[in-house]
Amino acid sequence: MASGKPASGEDSLIARYFRPLATDPGAFRLDDDAAALKPDGSDIVVTTDAIVEGVHYLPGDPPGTIARKALRVNLSDLAAKGATPAGFVLTLALRTVDDDWLKPFAQALGEDAASFNCPLLGGDTVSTPGPAMISITAFGRVPRGKMVHRVGARPGDRVVVTGTIGDAALGLDILKGGAAAAALAGDAAAREMLTGRYRVPQPRNALATAVRDHAHAAMDVSDGLAGDLAKLCAASGVSAVIDTPSVPLSPAAARLVAQGATNLETLISGGDDYEILCAIPEARFEAFEQAARRAGVAVTSIGTIIAGAATPSFLDARGKELVLTRRSFSHF
């Protein structure tokens, strides 16, 4: 204590693991009680998402993938709102300070913070007798009034999703030893791809500007495509018709559907996709597709927004409506 530095466990934990991530001047090296976001005339978009051990990730998941997931579920919201990442604050609730866990956690978090240009601004570490929980509040910037909302989809808009749908639900099924695990027993690469999609989402921040420029409405798909589309439609006061065979699947997911190890209903109501769902006016679709190609993000038109208040319909190849018993994941 001769240095005048208080040597509490919490302070040394922050200094050792998290100070190197606090590269933004507004983080004040994590030496203060608060951070500062400087105004630059843009609106600041704020989103907050927490992940809980045993709920959003599995107790044995590698610390690095937990860190990436905690940040990326928030980055995904920023992307869907058309916002450019500006930074985040972290609340970490842990049972104990375990260096073997914290070191790879902080390192992966730092790598993602750097690659998504979203620096750590501050945080809080607390002890908990229960499961670990990582709560992140992330900030992004959009030109004034340009945040993309759930409200705004109009009849005639195309319903568009990025990437592929259902992989993360299959990955979780594999990690839990479900039907997908058995069906892919001989294919380690496919198993790894799918579990990777559950553990480490690929947020579509590269597409944020295109979403802002072209989408009438957008949100990220986190609780299942069917349920999240219903939310977007409800907020916009519209409905939608989806051509379910158009929903983009990874080759592994398509194979599992063909084998009967899963079905489309499961994939479109599973969670953790972290893809962008948006409503693009027909006249802008070509420009949006081109922008997506330049950004290196696959986009697929899967249906159309229609007038009405009905829950969106998912039609099969013969135009018959699928009956969805569960549209999305809900915590309660």
Next chain:
Amino acid sequence: MASGKPASGEDSLIARYFRPLATDPGAFRLDDDAAALKPDGSDIVVTTDAIVEGVHYLPGDPPGTIARKALRVNLSDLAAKGATPAGFVLTLALRTVDDDWLKPFAQALGEDAASFNCPLLGGDTVSTPGPAMISITAFGRVPRGKMVHRVGARPGDRVVVTGTIGDAALGLDILKGGAAAAALAGDAAAREMLTGRYRVPQPRNALATAVRDHAHAAMDVSDGLAGDLAKLCAASGVSAVIDTPSVPLSPAAARLVAQGATNLETLISGGDDYEILCAIPEARFEAFEQAARRAGVAVTSIGTIIAGAATPSFLDARGKELVLTRRSFSHF
């Protein structure tokens, strides 16, 4: 589902309890995935603090006091940084949806949000198999570059605290049936005052402007005065000498010290005070005191910042240094 509204438990929970609190237009009625903070040229101060059941509050505490504590520990940080509250986002991790708990929780949170002019902007509700946790990220505004830091205290500055110190530590002791409970067995009013100080902090937001106008450095006292002063001094590269008998105590705390049911060491190293600790230059002290009087907040000068890197000294009435075995609360 005919309305087109997805009826998940999580959505109806948010709609029922938290939408009424989302009065700011930037909250978009909690219908979106993110909130927007509008620029007004000021810096946005960001702070985040979580409270965990069984760690920061007791499992049987009334839901209303838990809500107030969760928000107020963050408001206290904003006050110490000289910031005016602008809003907050809430992450609520719960085992179950219990209306008898959520209703008074949301109501008290709404009352505090209104009275501190700090509206709910957004949030996340997640299920947890473990203890409940409430994580809040709060936002405040300060004129550009005017956030008050831990860094900045200079030799000769007065060390000043608001309110009284140690009440919350005694309140916790009472709730746990400790020595203070026995000593105050016949004094329900004193017990209630002290437990109230533990359960519901009184953040000094009324003093924020005065802190911004006059303090060289400031922080809130949350982990114990002795440890927090050591942090402020370490950040500023200075030391301090404190006249321990000057540390302001409530009449109940003073009585417990006189009776030997507690001692000054315990009070200055206890946590949960949520008072402001600041370094005020001698030439500004009178103006600061006057501003505090106008704001209705008691302030007390308890010592002096000195040069050096030694841990701050707490002297007794005879000028002898107290030996502090534990200066503050640490989670790990």
